Amino acid sequence: MTCLHCFRNANCTKIVVLLCLTYINKFIFIFCLKCFSKMSYANQSQTLNIINFNITGQQYQGLLERVLFSTLIGMPCCVFLFINGTMLFTLRSKLVFRETSRYILLYNLLFADTAQLAFSQLLYIFAACRIMLTYPVCGVLVMLTKLTNEISPLTLVVMSLERYVAVCYPLRHATIATIRNTAVAIIVVWAISLLNVFTRVLLLLNFPFKDLESLQMTDVCSDIQMLVDPITDHYDKAYTYFLFVSATVPIISSYIGVMIAARSASADKASASKARNTLLLHLVQLGLSLFSNMHTYIVQSLSTTLQRLILVRINSVFYVFIYILPRCLSSLIYGLRDQTIRPILLYHLCCRLTLSHLSKD
Structure with missing residues (x-):
């Protein structure tokens, strides 16, 4: 009777309807929430798969x-x-190459260029293979690269002075450009470069x-990476x-x-x-050599505006045109221009093909 009386009452009817609607809304909300969670999990899994695929593709493209x-x-x-x-x-x-001043200087220049090319290529291989070195090992390799890189412009200065004496003072050239004086000049060049490297090492030890x-x-x-201290950068x-002023x-x-x-x-006009022409080539070589010394600052200035991937590509192009090509110009220029060196160089490069051809003739 009580329940029937309550159902007949309008207020009780409203309360029952509200309770039913509340339970229905809760059921619909929970059901939609579960469906939405499943859809979100599916979309999230699909998104993660796409991201993983893109990362894998980028890594493969990088390799x-x-x-x-x-x-x-x-x-x-x-x-x-x-x-x-x-x-x-x-x-x-x-023997003529070992006892002539300009050939001795050329040998010193080629030796420094070849050593610098080998050290630079070794550092490039380490960078391409993502091989992380320790600071002492990296410091030794960088200092050897710096040493051989700075010998080239100083040797070009001595070679230019030798050509100047040969043209302007031909009668005194034989007494000035002796083997002893040439050896002293080479020792001074290496001493200046070694002093510079020693100063860099002392600055690094302060870090x-x-x-x-x-x-x-x-x-x-x-x-x-070796510019760890502002003082090193300023030096x-x-x-x-x-070096640019004293060589130019x-x-x-x-x-x-x-x-x-x-x-x-x-x-003598000829x-x-x-x-x-030789001095003009020396000037071009000096410009390329000094440009390689400024390569660090160019990369530093570009690193503030460019992305790392683009910077790596630009650095690789710089490496080819600043480090590799100038290091081979000396062999090609002097080896092909000099009438004494050319036949012997071609003989060794062509693996005796020139000699066999001449013997048949």
Whole structure:
């Protein structure tokens, strides 16, 4: 009776209807929530699969690109190392090369270029293979690269002065450009470069490496990673400017002196013209060599505006045109221009084909 009376009451009817609607809404909400969760989980799984696929594709593309760049850079480097090695062997094969001042200086230049090319290629292989070195090992490789890289412009200065003496003071050339004086000049060149490297090492020792958790590097080895202290960066810039000025002024002065001597009536026109072209080539080589010293600052300035992948590609292109090609110019320029070196160099490069052809004739 009580229940029937309650159902007949309008207020009780409203309460029952509200309770039913509440339970129905809860059921619909829970059902939709479960369906939405399943749909979200499915969409999330599909999204994760797409992301994983893209990451795998990017990693594969990065590996393929590294292999492609390493092949395109490694093959010319091996060819140039073979040419430079053959040129070095040629310059030691004859007595006239071992007792002539300009050939001795050329040998020193080629030796520094070949060593610098080998060290640079070794660092490039470490970077391409993502091999992380320790700070001491990286420091030794970078300092050896710096040493051989800075010998080239200083040797070009001595070679330019030798050509200037040969054209402007031909009668005194034999007494000035002796083997002893040439050896002293080479020793001075190496001493200046070694002093610069020793100064860099002292600046590196001021860095608190003992405060680091490990001497293992977190990035690939390069000369940029060795600029660990602002003082080292300032010294590197100052020495680069000093090297640029101290090498450019003598070469330009020698070029102007040879041009003035070529206009005089007593000068040998052919010899002066050849010396002028040689000095012009020295100036081009000096520009490429000094540009390689400024490569670090160019990369640093580009790193603030470009992405890392684009920067790596640009750095690879710079490596080919700044480091590899200039290191082989000396062998090609002097080996093919010099009438004394050319037949012997071609003989060694062509594996005696030239000699057999001449014997048949």
